[in-house]
Amino acid sequence: MRTYRCVCGNRLHFGNTRCLACRRSLGFVPEWRLLTPLEDDTGRLHALALPDQPEVRRCANHQSAHCDWLVAGASSDRLCLACRLTQTIPDLSVGNNRLYWRRLESAKRYLICDLVRLGLPVVDRHRDPERGLTFDFLADQETPDGVRRITTGHDRGRITINIAEADDVHRERVRITLGEAYRTLLGHMRHESGHYYWMRLVDGGPWLAAFRERFGDERRRYADAMRAYYDHGPAADWRARHISAYASAHPWEDWAESWAHYLHITDAMETARDFGLVAPGEREDDFTPELERWGELSQALNALSRSVGVADPYPFVITPPVAEKLHLVHQIVEDAASGSLGSPSNNRFSPSLQASRSATK
Ligand SMILES: [Zn+2]
Ligand SMILES: [Zn+2]
Ligand SMILES: [Zn+2]
Incomplete structure (x- = not known):
């Protein structure tokens, strides 16, 4: 940033x-x-x-x-580009919900800023009622039949986040229970947006064959794959081929995890350039040199964190197969930003502020 x-x-x-x-x-x-x-x-x-x-x-x-x-x-x-995308907010009269909502909106603003930086179209539900981007921030609910659990996920443009993820103690407990190296609100936002842009930029389009070559065939039954993942854990050799254990569960999750990392890396590199830590650079067709620079920088970032007694902020290894996946994400993002995937960027070089229609909720 x-x-x-x-x-x-x-x-x-x-x-x-x-x-x-x-x-x-x-x-x-x-x-x-x-x-x-x-x-x-x-x-x-x-x-x-x-x-x-x-x-x-x-x-x-x-x-x-x-x-x-x-x-x-x-x-x-009435509302800004980011707030317009939220359809449901939690009941603000309950407990810490207002604090959680603020944290969620803050992470979402960061995500929207990523998307604008990359020149990706941010299409809301008013412009595309079927597949526009929208967010529901929901809490688990007590019902007469027990607790109705909210699952964080994406469904045809609708991103649902369980607001308990904005509770630091809860989120950290889940992270440790699941053995995850990394779990943050911004990470959730970036990951779920990956599912959304897969639907918009890859599904049924010219990149689908390249996607299947790199990530595998997404027609593999998702529910079966997830059950197998949670019952038996990831394949023993997941580190050789995936950025995270969870990415090995199904090609869709592999894509969403890779997408999230693409956003982590491109944002962090922009920050590093802004502070003069990396030589200025243009957007390149080949993402490999940028990944090499990120490899150096992320090692320094982790080492600096250890120097002040903090856990590694980037505890990941980018192997050659993972680098190829990130490169494909880069190609698809560049293609979308140039407008050639059919949904031209609406916000990258917006010449005026006089945009838009009526406000959403
Ligand atoms: Zn706002
Ligand atoms: Zn996912
Ligand atoms: Zn001033």
């Missing part, structure tokens, strides 16, 4: 709500992927980092969900 500069010269980080040097309040313009200082002109906000400093409004979730994203002053949208 790149950093930004305030009008006073101070460095600003994604998620900052106020410049710590000059105390100006800040807002994020998702269509431009720009964190901007704001000027309050008798109640009207102006984005100082944008050309002509247009009028903007706070997302309607500014207070309730601490959303710091902006909408165009002239737009009829």
Whole structure:
């Protein structure tokens, strides 16, 4: 994630709500992927980092969900690009649900920022009622017949996250119980978005044959594969071919895990470049040199973390077969960003903020 500069010269980080040097309040313009200082002109906000400093409004979730994203002053949208995608939020009168919702929206904003950075189309349910992207944040429910468990997952554009994942103690307990090396909210968002973009960019399209060659045949029965995985665990040699144990469960999971790692890596490399840790670079057709740079950098990242007594943030090994999968993800993303997969990017070079239709819930 790149950093930004305030009008006073101070460095600003994604998620900052106020410049710590000059105390100006800040807002994020998702269509431009720009964190901007704001000027309050008798109640009207102006984005100082944008050309002509247009009028903007706070997302309607500014207070309730601490959303710091902006909408165009002239737009009829109440909610920002990220908040518009949420269909169901938890009952905010219950326990820590408001805190969990804020954490989920924060992770989702980070994901949407990834998608905008890569030039991927973010199509909401209004533009595509059948397969547009939407999120349900749901809690397990007590019913007369017992507890109705919510499974985190994806179904034709609908991403469901069990809000218990936003409870650090719960999530860490699950991580240890399942023997996972890594479990985070952003990781969930990135993984589930992988299932979504598989449906949009691979299923039934020109990349399907290449997908099957690298990841295997997804027509293998999913329910059987998952049962086998949870009953018997991963194949003993999963490390040679997959980025994680879970990725070995089924080609769809392999893809979603690889996709999530592609987002981890490309985001981390952008951060590293922003801080001058890696030489500046252009987007390349071949992802292999970038993976080599990431190999060096992630080793340093892990070593630095050990120096301050923290567990490895990137406890993964990218073997040659995994690198080939990541390269295929890269090719498909580049293809989609160029608009040649039929759904042109709607947000990468958006020339104006005057986009959009009516607000969603
Ligand atoms: Zn400042
Ligand atoms: Zn918002
Ligand atoms: Zn999955």
